[in-house]
Amino acid sequence: MQRRRFLLASGAALGAAISPLWADIGHQLYLSAASKGDRSTWLVGVEATGHVRFSLPLPGRGHAAAAHPERAEAIVFARRPGRFAMVLDCASGQILSELHAPEGRHFYGHGVFSADGQVLFTTENDFDGPDGRIGVWDAANGYRRLGEFASGGIGPHEIVRLENGHLAVANGGIQTHPDFGRKKLNIPTMRTNLTVLSPEGTVTASYDFPEAFHQNSIRHLDIGPDGQVFAALQWQGMPTKRVPLVAEFHTGRTRFLDHKATARLKAYAGSVAVSGDGSEIAVTGPKGGHMLIFDKAGQPITDMALPLASGVAKTDAGLLITCARGLARREGGDTEVIPVSGGWSWDNHLVRV
Incomplete structure (x- = not known):
């Protein structure tokens, strides 16, 4: 029995040792869900240079991805109301x-993922x-479902x-049901937080909006250098009402x-x-073909037209954005468009892995 346990432990250690790590796969990689004109749906692994390292067909439209903190592995999630998530080996580009x-x-x-990579947390309806x-999955043991808890x-x-x-x-704050596709069922009474x-x-903290902005849906997030949470918002109220579309949450303040x-x-x-140097906050507007830039204090710096500006992620020194012609790289206050072959229509997320 002791010998068997030793062999099992040795096998587990060997498996961990040969699993590729992020340092093993070289150049910085970004992931984005995308589609093509024939309505096919894909996951694209692209470098900041515009080189497509791999493209994988998906069984339905994807949305975002989560990168494991140690293994060269990511999880790609279906767009609501999809039920699939794919485990991707980022070294080989295989599912x-x-x-x-x-x-x-x-x-x-x-x-x-949790900081140690042992647990995966997923947002669910x-x-x-x-x-x-919030679904809880055992990332150390084949992504076995461990349970769930309320999202708040x-x-x-x-x-x-x-x-x-x-x-x-x-x-x-938006109630939906698969029986009604993507229809929003509670807009007059919705509450976002x-x-x-x-x-x-x-629950250790909760941030609500004032009544006048209860329909300003909090969607996408990033973390600032001082622990702030920045949020991209999507207004569900009267379209003629002008409202801010970016929020910052920090130390009990909204x-x-x-x-x-x-x-x-x-x-x-x-x-x-x-941005990677912490100097800028970028917010994309795919419907408006525009992008807003704020400084690290949250003050507006500039804005620019960028057709189908969709996903945005940090580079070491700046930002990388998916757009109509491929990618846009912004560093040192300058923005350069980088063509990407393949005719991709990007989803709202670019994830640096």
Whole structure:
């Protein structure tokens, strides 16, 4: 028995040793869900140079991805109300396995790993509740489902891990049900919030908007250099009402970041990211073909037309954005468009892995 246990332990250690790590795969890689003119749906692995390292067909439209903190592995999630998530080997560009949301649940397109990579947390909908849920998966043992807990609101979308290991969840407030496709069922009464949870599901903080902005759905998140959570918002109220589409949450405070060009986003902020050097905050507007830039204090710097500006992620020194012609790289205050072959229509997320 002791020999058998030793062999099993040795095998597990060997498996861990030969699993590729991020340092093993070389150049910086970014992931984005995309589609083509024939309505096919894909996951694209692209470098900041515009080189497509791999493209994988997906069984339905994808949304975002979550990168494992150590292994060269990522999880790609279905767009709401999809129920699939694919485990990707980023070294080989191959799908390793697939996760499925349990009965009565669907994914919201996002997830995040614990700092040690042992657990995967996913945003999900208990659509007959209705209630937002956080799925808990054993990332160390084949992504076995461990359980779930409440997200602290309705319609949890993006989830990010804070420096202390807690989870910030964008509860967008919008009730949906697969029987009605993507129809929004509660717009007049919706309430959006950002909830901070411990890894065990205990609410440690909750940020609500004033009544006048209860329809300003919190969707996508990034973390600032001082622990701030920046959020891209999508306005669900009267389209003629001018509202800010960026919020900052920090140490019990909620602050809206407005910009003279906010209206150019057409009430829809697609994605948000803090630059690699921490000097800029970028917010994309795919419907308006525009992008807003704020400084690290949240003050507006500039804006620019960028057709189909969709996903945005940090580079070592700046930002990388998916757009109509491929990618746009912004560093040192300058923006350069980089062509990408393949004719891709990008989804709202670009994830640096």
